[in-house]
Amino acid sequence: MLLKVSPKSTADEEFSSHDLERQIVDYTDSSTRFYEAPRDFSKQYAHIYSARLCTFRNILTPLIKNKWSNKYKILKLCDLRESGTSCVIIGTLFKLQELKPSILKELSDQLEIIPQPTRTHFVHDSDSLVLEDELQRIKLVSDVIDIHQVVTGVVCAILGSEDEDGIFTVKDVCWPGCSIQKPLPVRNEDRYIVLMSGLNMASKSADQILSLHLFLEWMSGLAGTSYYQEEVSKIVRVIIAGGVFANHSDESVLNESDVISSAELVDSLAAAISGVAPLDIMPGCKDPNDVMLPQKPFHYCLFPKATEYKSFRRVSNPYECEIGGLLCLGTSGEPVKDIMRYSNLDNSQEVLKKTLEWRHLAPTCPDTVPCTPSVDTDPFIIYNCPAIYFSGNADEFGTTLYEGEEGQRIRIVSIPDFCNTKSIAIINLANLECYSMSFS
Numbered sequence: 001m002l003l004k005v006s007p008k009s010t011a012d013e014e015f016s017s018h019d020l021e022r023q024i025v026d027y028t029d030s031s032t033r034f035y036e037a038p039r040d041f042s043k044q045y046a047h048i049y050s051a052r053l054c055t056f057r058n059i060l061t062p063l064i065k066n067k068w069s070n071k072y073k074i075l076k077l078c079d080l081r082e083s084g085t086s087c088v089i090i091g092t093l094f095k096l097q098e099l100k101p102s103i104l105k106e107l108s109d110q111l112e113i114i115p116q117p118t119r120t121h122f123v124h125d126s127d128s129l130v131l132e133d134e135l136q137r138i139k140l141v142s143d144v145i146d147i148h149q150v151v152t153g154v155v156c157a158i159l160g161s162e163d164e165d166g167i168f169t170v171k172d173v174c175w176p177g178c179s180i181q182k183p184l185p186v187r188n189e190d191r192y193i194v195l196m197s198g199l200n201m202a203s204k205s206a207d208q209i210l211s212l213h214l215f216l217e218w219m220s221g222l223a224g225t226s227y228y229q230e231e232v233s234k235i236v237r238v239i240i241a242g243g244v245f246a247n248h249s250d251e252s253v254l255n256e257s258d259v260i261s262s263a264e265l266v267d268s269l270a271a272a273i274s275g276v277a278p279l280d281i282m283p284g285c286k287d288p289n290d291v292m293l294p295q296k297p298f299h300y301c302l303f304p305k306a307t308e309y310k311s312f313r314r315v316s317n318p319y320e321c322e323i324g325g326l327l328c329l330g331t332s333g334e335p336v337k338d339i340m341r342y343s344n345l346d347n348s349q350e351v352l353k354k355t356l357e358w359r360h361l362a363p364t365c366p367d368t369v370p371c372t373p374s375v376d377t378d379p380f381i382i383y384n385c386p387a388i389y390f391s392g393n394a395d396e397f398g399t400t401l402y403e404g405e406e407g408q409r410i411r412i413v414s415i416p417d418f419c420n421t422k423s424i425a426i427i428n429l430a431n432l433e434c435y436s437m438s439f440s
Contacts, residue, residue, distance in 0.1 A: 020233045025191055025324035033379045034294035034316035043373040045366045049092060050134060052378040056155035057090050059176050064088055064157050067174050077136040086161045091131040093154045098124045122342055123148055142170035148344040153363035176359035178404040181385035185325035187430040192235045193323060195425040197392030198243035198417030202262040211422040214439040220276050237323055238277050241392030242284025242332020247417050259288045263302055270306035278311040282319050284332035293371040294318055294379055318361055324429045330390030335362035338369045348391055348414040349398045393417050397425060397436040
């Protein structure tokens, strides 16, 4: 057990003694498209690429006119006839990568061929780029697109011309960019949300349990001066972004005994937090859940104590919600880590910025990140511009205030792996300021 006393009664006593109450703000769960994602595995994955391209074609068409006016025709690849004529093509980028894992290469042992060494980064100087639409693909040559800064699955518009060898020379590129952001609410009082991830409860590390005790005491107002207790009372929500049972850096695979032995500990922690503040808990790729994105919420049977609290919510991964009028969107970190494996983007902050410019949460789905087949829509498109954009299970805490071309202000947060860093991220809803706090 993490707490031997009722967290609710303890917190109530502490706050009432100082006439403090937990502050509340409006909350709306906006993750319907993740909850209702189809699970029909009889469908082909080509449909999600087609739906993605169709959606972005509608998004990019007015952007093309704003950037290049009506000087160039927007053509499909099948309409390319006159070589040397400049035009605009909308399509999906695909990277041809020599080092990319392949099931055929994995079978090389059976073919008596020397197998490739195990890799975690798949970028090579020989990588090349093609653009494809619903029917065809064409090889690209470009000085304006850095091949090592993009990944498979990104949709864009390119300006250029085809030469006699059937290669398209790119002169300029138009990315989808951030969607329009609704005006941020004006808030005069400080209100905070806490972001944490990578608890790795199955490891049962002694120093990790101690750090969680310190965190719970702080959340309950049992630690620090009256000033800190007043500040803690302004925390309106806690979000745990995956890695609850096992984090991304854990090389081992959870088995049934690991889940059973740590489930009570996880439930006690969730109940303790929910007793003093609203809690949203997301699954991650190593947690006992379907590995395919979007991940459904944890099964309720894992949380018999926590589910007694109305303040406890099992949510999806990715997760989108509105807290105090601010749209909050994020994942437990799988798409960010995958993009870093297939590009030279080695900083999670830069990756998150890129996904905003690409207007897509997980462009490498379904190529290298497993996801469920989708026919009519792509659930990972960023339809509404968030005010808070996060990714969990990062190696270290990082934050940036991203400002879009149309005045969008987005607080980007890399949530540190709690098991390794003993740190959380805290965001002030009043001004989007963000900082970390350590419980080591």
